[in-house]
Amino acid sequence: MKNHLITLHPAWLPREFARIFIVLGVGTALLQIVLFATSFRYGWGWMPWNMFLAWLPLVFACGVLRGADSPKRVRRVLGWICWPLWLLFYPNAPYLLTSLLHLNDVNFVASRNNQWVFLFTTDPAAWFSLLLMIAGVGMGVLFGFVSLAMLQRQVARRLGTLWSWLLVLVTSLLSGWAIWMGRGALRLNSWDLFTRPLHTLGEIFSAMDGNALRLSLIFAAMCLGGYVLVWALLPKEKEE
Secondary structure, three states: OOOOEOOOOOOOOOHHHHHHHHHHHHHHHHHHHHHHHOOOOOOOOOHHHHHHHHHHHHHHHHHHHHHHOOOOHHHHHHHHHHHHHHHHHOOHHHHHHHHHHHHHHOOOEEEEOOOOOEEEOOOHHHHHHHHHHHHHHHHHHHHHHHHHHHHHHHHHHHHOHHHHHHHHHHHHHHHHHHHHHHHOOOOOOOOHHHHOHHHHHHHHHHHOOHHHHHHHHHHHHHHHHHHHHHHHHOOOOOEO
């Protein structure tokens, strides 16, 4: 049998990622149903919005792939527009990892006999809230990492492996910086660059100091390490 590279059909959805799309889509729908059915009694009312923001990079990545090889000029232009939009919203996905700090609001310890012995709660609500948090954060982060894997593959085809990993490194560094801006004292959002660009840029540069740099690098390492772990598990293009 003649070897050939697995074709992409449709162009914006790599065949190897189709199963991942289905699992993430079904999982997200089920999680939202649970959240709304329980009237957000577990305190994660912010999760649907944050997951929506984390889902956007996947949409823009599909837009990039759809326009990349299209013979139509309009689609190619839209594909190039999707690149900066993807980069702008991508940090919302790894940002969700920092949402695990909300687990501090849940009391998992029922009693403490001494400094080293804990009796954990048997309250089902506490453990169910943990399950909801991990599911939401996990799926939201995967949205971003899968979108980065799709674009890394596209860059590798066009420019080579070295450039594709440079994309991953730069994206991780910028994401670490963005997470510092969102989780730190500034509490900025992605859309602030559209609604109040000059004010936002002024706040960013006035707040930059040594501690901000250290936190940005820590968050960048989190983004890069998490992506490499997921990348190692994602299906790869193979020759048949």
